[in-house]
Amino acid sequence: xxxxxxxxxxxxxxxxxxxxxxxxxxxxxxxxxxxxxxxxxxxxxxxxxxxxxxxxxxxxxxxxxxxxxxxxxxxxxxxxxxxxxxxxxxxxxxxxxxxxxxxxxxxxxxxxxxxxxxxxxxxxxxxxxxxxxxxxxxxxxxxxxxxxxxxxxxxxxxxxxxxxxxxxxxxxx
Amino acid sequence: xxxxxxxxxxxxxxxxxxxxxxxxxxxxxxxxxxxxxxxxxxxxxxxxxxxxxxxxxxxxxxxxxxxxxxxxxxxxxxxxxxxxxxxxxxxxxxxxxxxxxxxxxxxxxxxxxxxxxxxxxxxxxxxxxxxxxxxxxxxxxxxxxxxxxxxxxxxxxxxxxxxxxxxxxxxxxxxxxxxxxxxxxxxxxxxxxxxxxxxxxxxxxxxxxxxxxxxxxxxxxxxxxxxxxxxxxxxxxxxxxxxxxxxxxxxxxxxxxxxxxxxxxxxxxxxxxxxxxxxxxxxxxxxxxxxxxxxxxxxxxxxxxxxxxxxxxxxxxxxxxxxxxxxxxxxxxxxxxxxxxxxxxxxxxxx
Numbered sequence: 001x002x003x004x005x006x007x008x009x010x011x012x013x014x015x016x017x018x019x020x021x022x023x024x025x026x027x028x029x030x031x032x033x034x035x036x037x038x039x040x041x042x043x044x045x046x047x048x049x050x051x052x053x054x055x056x057x058x059x060x061x062x063x064x065x066x067x068x069x070x071x072x073x074x075x076x077x078x079x080x081x082x083x084x085x086x087x088x089x090x091x092x093x094x095x096x097x098x099x100x101x102x103x104x105x106x107x108x109x110x111x112x113x114x115x116x117x118x119x120x121x122x123x124x125x126x127x128x129x130x131x132x133x134x135x136x137x138x139x140x141x142x143x144x145x146x147x148x149x150x151x152x153x154x155x156x157x158x159x160x161x162x163x164x165x166x167x168x169x170x171x172x173x
Numbered sequence: 174x175x176x177x178x179x180x181x182x183x184x185x186x187x188x189x190x191x192x193x194x195x196x197x198x199x200x201x202x203x204x205x206x207x208x209x210x211x212x213x214x215x216x217x218x219x220x221x222x223x224x225x226x227x228x229x230x231x232x233x234x235x236x237x238x239x240x241x242x243x244x245x246x247x248x249x250x251x252x253x254x255x256x257x258x259x260x261x262x263x264x265x266x267x268x269x270x271x272x273x274x275x276x277x278x279x280x281x282x283x284x285x286x287x288x289x290x291x292x293x294x295x296x297x298x299x300x301x302x303x304x305x306x307x308x309x310x311x312x313x314x315x316x317x318x319x320x321x322x323x324x325x326x327x328x329x330x331x332x333x334x335x336x337x338x339x340x341x342x343x344x345x346x347x348x349x350x351x352x353x354x355x356x357x358x359x360x361x362x363x364x365x366x367x368x369x370x371x372x373x374x375x376x377x378x379x380x381x382x383x384x385x386x387x388x389x390x391x392x393x394x395x396x397x398x399x400x401x402x403x404x405x406x407x408x409x410x411x412x413x414x415x416x417x418x419x420x421x422x423x424x425x426x427x428x429x430x431x432x433x434x435x436x437x438x439x440x441x442x443x444x445x446x447x448x449x450x451x452x453x454x455x456x457x458x459x460x461x462x463x464x465x466x467x468x469x470x471x472x473x474x475x476x477x478x479x480x481x482x483x484x485x486x487x488x489x490x491x492x493x494x495x496x497x498x499x500x501x502x503x504x505x506x507x508x509x510x511x512x513x514x515x516x517x518x519x520x521x522x523x524x
Binding site: 017020023024026027028030031032033034035036037039 | 207208210212390483487
C-alpha cells in the first residue's frame with residue numbers, strides 16, 4: 001500500500017488567483033522565446049551518412065548495374081517489396097536484372113537488402129520523400145532506382161566502415 | 174435625413190468592424206497559441222498569414238452542409254443564427270467614442286427625396302443610445318444560450334445534448350454573478366446607461382477598477398464563463414464531448430457558431446472596458462477628440478481580447494463540479510457581499 005502525501009497548499013495557493021498570474025506570466029514570457037518549428041519543405045532535415053532512406057541500385061562506371069539478380073535481397077526483404085527477374089548479357093559480368101522492382105509503399109526502409117547483397121549493388125540512399133498519384137506509380141523499376149556509384153558513395157563508405165568494425169570485434173572470426 | 178444616413182453608416186461600419194474583429198480573432202488565437210508553444214502558427218496565406226481568415230472563410234463556404242439523420246431540421250437550422258445574432262446585437266449599445274460634429278456639407282439633389290440639406294449635426298459613435306443599455310446588453314446576451322441549447326438538442330446526438338446541458342447549467346449560474354457584479358457599478362453611478370457609466374469615469378483615478386476591484390475580478394471571470402471560453406468551455410470540451418453542442422455542425426453553420434463566440438468575446442471585452450476601465454476615455458486627456466477616443470477604446474478592448482486567448486492557452490479546464498462549486502459557493506456570495514458593501518457605502522453617502 002502506498003500512502004500518497006498531498007502537498008499542503010499555502011493560503012495564497014488556495015486562493016488560486018496568484019497562481020493564475022504566475023502561470024500567465026510564464027506563458028507571456030514564452031511568447032518571446034525562439035520558435036523551434038522547422039518549416040519542412042523549405043528547411044529539410046539534415047542528412048548524414050547514417051541516414052537510411054529508400055534503397056537504390058548502384059550503376060557502375062561503364063553504365064551497367066552491379067546487380068547480378070541473385071535474389072538474396074528479394075529473399076531477405078521482410079516486407080516482400082522486391083521483385084526480381086534475371087537475365088544473361090554479353091558483358092563481362094554475365095547476369096543482370098531484366099526486371100527489378102521495389103514497391104515503395106511496401107518498403108519499410110529496414111536496410112536488410114543492403115546487408116544481404118553480396119555484390120554491393122543495392123544501398124540505402126538519403127532520398128526520403130515519396131509521393132505519387134497512383135499506387136502503380138510508386139512501384140519503382142530499374143529506371144527510377146539506378147544511381148551512379150558516386151551519388152551513393154557516402155553511404156557505401158559508411159557501410160564498409162561499420163562492417164569492418166563488426167568483423168574486427170567479432171569473437172568467432 | 175442626415176440622421177438616418179449617419180445611423181445607416183454607423184451600423185455598416187460598426188457591424189463590419191465587429192465581424193472583422195471576429196475574423197481576426199480566429200487568426201490571433203492561432204498565432205498567439207503558436208507563440209506561447211514555441212511554434213510559428215499560420216504563415217502561408219499572405220504575409221505572416223494575415224489572410225488566413227479569408228482562406229478559412231472560403232473553406233467554410235465550400236464544405237458540405239450536413240444534417241444528421243433524425244435531427245429537427247428547423248431548429249437545427251435556426252440554432253446557429255440564434256447563437257450569433259444576440260452576440261452581434263449587443264454591440265449596438267456599446268459607446269465606442271464621444272461626440273462627433275459633422276459639418277454642413279451643403280444641399281444635395283437626392284433621388285426620391287429631392288433637394289436635401291446634409292450635415293450640420295452632432296452624433297456619437299454608438300449605433301443607439303438607450304437609457305437602459307445595461308439591461309439591454311444583459312437581456313440580449315442571455316439569449317445566446319438558446320442557440321446553444323437548441324443546437325445541442327436538435328442535432329440528435331448524445332455529445333451535443335450533453336454539451337448543451339452543461340452550457341445551460343453553467344450560463345445560468347454565471348449570469349447571476351455577472352449581473353450582481355455589474356449592479357454594484359450601477360449603484361455607484363446611479364445610471365443604467367452605458368455611455369453615462371463610461372463618461373462618469375473621466376480621469377484614470379475614477380476608473381471603477383480601483384473603486385470596485387472585487388466586482389472587476391468577478392465580472393471578468395463571469396465573462397469567461399458566459400462566452401464559453403477556457404477554463405470554462407464545458408459546452409465544447411473537445412476531449413470529453415468531441416465538440417459539444419456543435420459536434421454535428423459543419424460548413425457555414427459551424428462558422429456562425431464560431432463567429433457568435435468571437436463576437437460575444439469582443440462585446441464582453443468592450444463591456445469590461447466600459448464598466449471598469451473608463452470606456453472610451455483617454456487617460457490624462459479628458460477632452461480628447463473622437464478619433465483619439467476610438468483607438469483608446471479599441472486598444473483597451475484588444476487587451477481583454479488578448480486576455481481571453483492568453484488564459485485559454487495557460488489554464489487547464491475545470492472539472493464540472495468544481496465549476497459549479499466555484500460559481501455558487503464563492504463567486505455568487507462574493508458578488509452579493511460586494512453589492513451589500515456598495516449599497517451600505519452608498520446609503521452612508523460615501524460617494
